Amino acid sequence: MHLGKFGYFLDFLAIPPVLVFFLYLLPYELSLMGGGVGAAAVAAGFAMWTLVEYCFHRWLLHEWPWLQHLHDEHHQDPDALFGTPPLVGIIQISLCVFLPLWFWEPVTAAGLTAGMLAGYLTYISVHWATHHVRNPRWGYLVRARRRHMLHHYRAGKTNFGVSTGFWDWVFGTQHLRTTHHFQH
Template sequence: MRLSKWGYQADFVVYPLLIAGVALHTLWAATAPRGAAWLAAVAVGLPAWTLIEYTLHRWVLHRVPPFRSLHAQHHEHQRALIGTPTWVSAPLFLGLWVAMAHAAGRTTAGGLAAGLMTGYLIYAFIHDAVHHRAARPGSWLFRAKVRHALHHRPGAHCNFGVSSGAWDAVLGTAADR
């Protein structure tokens, strides 16, 4: 979806606040073991995001209408301010947090939600940088730019991971040329 300048930047303001809010909600006056359990859940949620990112990109954004045509706009106009609005993604994360709290308890759900949202925020930073920032050849960002540029080639079916190339390697969609 095409966004205004402020709409495009909203993720970078709203998500740090949401992550801090979820952390405070879970950890306020928490005991040390509960804090440790929360951190363990963060350590699961953070890498779990990379699989969600891959899954959503490969099978939802590239296949399921109307997401397919919305994402096609980003493929056509790579530097335009196109993305998922914060007012769509944030309620989904918060709904997931509430559902997980019912299923797994407040501490685990708080850690998982904080880890997943941190993963999403890192993804948003990287995807923005990949399209809008220059990178020194040989740097990590340069390699991420090359990997994502290959995904953007017309007709390409590769490199669906933006924040990580791991799932492309595991699921056979990695390409380096």
């Protein structure tokens, strides 16, 4: 969906305070043991996000007709400010991860939610950078840009992971070699 500048960057501004809020929920029962559980939950949430990112991009944005149609716009005009409407990601993560777990295990719920939000922020930041930082010097970004440009170049058939290529490697959709020089 075309968002305009404000809509496109709103999540970049909105996620950090929400993330801090969930981290703030963590310490109230932190003994040494609780601290370890909280930190592990944040790390697990971050890792979980990378799989959600892969599945969402591969099977919903590229195969589910309604979302595919919206995502096609990004593939046709990669540098324009198309994206998921702001706050939708934050609300979905809060409702689907935090809320159901909160009644069962509050530390795990807050930690997983904070980790997933950090993953989501990483994803939108890296995706923006792959299209708009033309000559990255940081090795991670060089690889992310190459991977994602190949995703666009191959018409969305490979390299669905944006923040990491790990799940493409696991699911056999990784494609890293080309002689093509990318403009985007």
